[in-house]
Amino acid sequence: MYDVQKIREDFPILSREINGKPLVYLDNGASAQKPQIVIDAINRAYAEEYSNVHRGLHTLSNISTERYEAVRSTIAHFLNAQDENSIIMNSGTTEGINMVAYSWAMPRFEPGDEIVLSVMEHHANIVPWQFLRERQGAVLKWVDVDGDGALDPQAVIDAIGPKTRLVAITQTSNVLGTVVDVKSICAAAREKGVAVLVDGSQGSVHMPVDVQDIGCDFYAITGHKLYGPSGSGAIYVHPDRMREMRPFMGGGDMIREVHKDIVTYNDAPMKFEAGTPGIVQQIGLGVALEYLMDLGMENIAAHEAGLRDYAKRQLEGLNWLQVQGTTADKAAIFSFSLEGAAHPHDISTILDKKGIAVRAGHHCAGPLMDHLGLNATCRASFGMYNTLEEVDKLVEGLELCRDLLG
């Protein structure tokens, strides 16, 4: 039984007030709040168990290493990866996708080789490929979303041509909430010998993920959206792709031996984790993922589906509000603007006075904004601890915005 009030009690920040009003936190798409057990784990790691990992023979280093390495298994379990060796730990999706660009794509791309991506990608899943275009002559092929923000998987599959080497696609749009049928895309791409990178930054937060069932080659997650610490994350790499990757950053931990004229590398995944990692951040992420798995991702998804359906009805019922992305197959993420000249920043500022946190801006999705013909939107993104009453408060806040600005 999913008891949202009980879950809210696990998140201390949710009981604070903002501008004299109870906090209504609807900026989960940008970053989610942290449960007390994650905060406690971070405290404990620093107060009682801290040392560097993989390097020492003393007790604290062994404890730190054990805790840190256990997170690799937790992430593998969370994503249903083949095993923990297919998990490279990192600071989040941005690092994960850049690693794929530098480690896997750069050594194998020839001028004219293509990357297929959708117009609703986050900049983290665009700019690394633009680097490849600038530096190696890669060609980016864009697939548009439909009028309701849906992405037809067949349109992505049809865009795969003889020169396509990679499809780089989000599982869930951070702006529209659109859920992409990545499984069908992966199946078709695999038949054509094309790799698929799935940006799971948003998808992994809102639904159970099984990377083997999806059939992807790369799947990136970012810890701070998964109710874990900022600076934590991971990328799943299919074992076949892992063998094709060359190290991206050089330094400690990723080597086996270094002499003046010789260097040999550690085994994967360590080969791709140079330097002292975010030890405590990863430990916090491990605790966050255990917390999510204890609650059950399918239960979280069911709760959020209720929020989505209710918020969709309420927001789309406001005929003075322009909601972007009305497709039914979406996460509880809503982008909107007020008819007339009201700037999304003004809406966000007024809502903030009511204690409601939403995001306003381009949401790091420039090509989607171009496609929509907008400079910015306001975005309310719901998480596991949000309630139907908070949807009502959002609607009341928007009515106030309309009265003041409309």
Ligand SMILES: Cc1ncc(COP(=O)(O)O)c(C=O)c1O
């Ligand atoms: C879909 C998507 N991809 C990538 C990212 C980048 O994540 P991070 O900044 O944690 O690396 C985000 C963050 O907003 C996102 O929503």
